[in-house]
Amino acid sequence: MKLSATALSKSPTAVVMMNMGGPATLNNVHSFLSNLFHDKDLIPLPFQSILAPRIASRRTPKIKQQYKEIGGGSPILKWTQLQGDAMVKLLDELSPSTAPHKPYIAFRYVDPLTKDTLLQMKQDGVKRAVAFTQYPQYSCSTTGSSLNELYKQIHALGIENDINWSIIDRWPNHPLLVQAFAQNITKSLEKYDAEERKNIPILFSAHSLPMSIVNRGDPYPAEVASTVQAVVSHLPTLTGHSNPHRLTWQSQVGPSAWLGQQTSDAIQGLRKLGYTKALVVPIAFTSDHIETLYELDLECVKEAEEIGLHLERVESLNDNPTFIRAIADLTAEHLGSVYHNKQSDIRQTGYVGGWQVGQPTSTQFGLRCPGCTNDVCLKQKDFFNQGATRVI
Numbered sequence: 001m002k003l004s005a006t007a008l009s010k011s012p013t014a015v016v017m018m019n020m021g022g023p024a025t026l027n028n029v030h031s032f033l034s035n036l037f038h039d040k041d042l043i044p045l046p047f048q049s050i051l052a053p054r055i056a057s058r059r060t061p062k063i064k065q066q067y068k069e070i071g072g073g074s075p076i077l078k079w080t081q082l083q084g085d086a087m088v089k090l091l092d093e094l095s096p097s098t099a100p101h102k103p104y105i106a107f108r109y110v111d112p113l114t115k116d117t118l119l120q121m122k123q124d125g126v127k128r129a130v131a132f133t134q135y136p137q138y139s140c141s142t143t144g145s146s147l148n149e150l151y152k153q154i155h156a157l158g159i160e161n162d163i164n165w166s167i168i169d170r171w172p173n174h175p176l177l178v179q180a181f182a183q184n185i186t187k188s189l190e191k192y193d194a195e196e197r198k199n200i201p202i203l204f205s206a207h208s209l210p211m212s213i214v215n216r217g218d219p220y221p222a223e224v225a226s227t228v229q230a231v232v233s234h235l236p237t238l239t240g241h242s243n244p245h246r247l248t249w250q251s252q253v254g255p256s257a258w259l260g261q262q263t264s265d266a267i268q269g270l271r272k273l274g275y276t277k278a279l280v281v282p283i284a285f286t287s288d289h290i291e292t293l294y295e296l297d298l299e300c301v302k303e304a305e306e307i308g309l310h311l312e313r314v315e316s317l318n319d320n321p322t323f324i325r326a327i328a329d330l331t332a333e334h335l336g337s338v339y340h341n342k343q344s345d346i347r348q349t350g351y352v353g354g355w356q357v358g359q360p361t362s363t364q365f366g367l368r369c370p371g372c373t374n375d376v377c378l379k380q381k382d383f384f385n386q387g388a389t390r391v392i
């Protein structure tokens with residue numbers, strides 16, 4: 001598709017922030033869980049349409065109670081709106097040729113859902129859009145699921161030829177993302193005496209994956225590790241020392257095998273090794289959610305205290321100005337590369353797997369998991385790889 005520069009200049013460049021979403025109120029918990037358990041890309045179940053609502057109903061009271069204890073709902077919509085609004089203000093300055101930029105949110109399991117967002121974009125006359133995953137590390141269960149849904153809804157609405165799409169599909173070691181994590185860790189370390197700071201072990205905690213997904217060749221574990229490696233390499237420039245650390249995994253659900261070591265077991269283990277202080281850093285999500293506010297703050301921290309380990313939870317990125325700068329810079333560089341063939345800074349953007357100027361997705365994005373049997377992944381990647389036609 002070739003669009004004239006005049007046609008594009010009239011409509012905003014959409015930056016579509018993709019994420020799973022969470023229930024904003026307790027009344028939304030059941031539909032959130034029901035949509036989540038219907039998602040074959042996340043949890044393939046036999047007789048999915050029958051089992052999904054049953055599992056959702058069975059789980060609702062427990063999960064509702066957890067959301068109640070963190071204030072009555074998930075803050076993810078609030079944080080995503082704030083991050084999007086702050087990002088486009090910077091982006092209009094960083095990339096005037098693609099301005100005005102407008103943030104949109106496409107959640108996978110709650111409003112605003114992908115379909116409604118696409119309808120809104122159509123109404124706004126959007127001709128150019130960046131699908132920007134808010135998961136820094138790519139998993140087919142998260143970003144892959146959001147892109148499969150985006151692809152399906154674009155086709156269901158028959159708007160394949162209306163918008164030039166490009167994709168920010170992963171950014172696990174973007175330098176400003178790394179710096180934002182390191183800043184927050186430094187703040188937590190500073191709560192301890194200068195003498196003891198350097199010996200405090202840091203647990204980087206990420207949402208786990210079922211081993212069936214890991215063994216299919218999912219890139220997520222390696223990308224989470226690359227974020228951790230970048231952060232621990234950067235930390236000494238802020239603290240003057242390096243801390244011992246481990247990457248651990250949290251939030252496994254159900255009886256199947258999941259990637260470990262579990263964060264809660266690592267905490268118990270550290271105490272047995274004689275440690276009385278530790279830090280835990282949520283490393284695979286960019287704002288607060290039930291896993292930080294409930295599982296880490298209300299479960300792990302309390303359990304640690306009970307066994308004599310003081311566990312400090314490092315704050316989530318939320319409205320951290322360095323983080324806002326990271327997502328604005330990343331999008332500006334992406335637009336510069338896709339629409340202006342700009343090579344200069346792209347090496348700094350931290351796309352693992354490479355990036356070529358003019359390409360609408362990362363090079364890594366083109367490779368399906370070697371164990372993938374999902375036809376939608378194939379069609380989705382073909383569609384987005386044709387992507388944007390450079391017009392400016």
Ligand SMILES: C=CC1=C(C)c2cc3[nH]c(cc4nc(cc5[nH]c(cc1n2)c(C)c5CCC(=O)O)C(CCC(=O)O)=C4C)c(C)c3C=C
Binds near residue numbers: 209
């Ligand atoms: C990087 C983040 C996440 C990955 C990877 C991920 C994979 C994954 N999750 C499930 C099952 C559930 N996840 C649930 C909630 C939930 N998951 C994430 C993030 C990732 N999930 C978040 C941020 C949340 C909470 C949302 C919020 O509060 O804002 C749930 C629902 C809660 C529960 O019932 O325990 C389930 C179920 C699987 C199976 C999976 C990988 C295949």
Ligand code: FES
Binds near residue numbers: 144216218372374377
């Ligand atoms: S499951 Fe990874 S590409 Fe299909």
Ligand SMILES: [Fe+2]
Binds near residue numbers: 207251
């Ligand atoms: Fe999850």
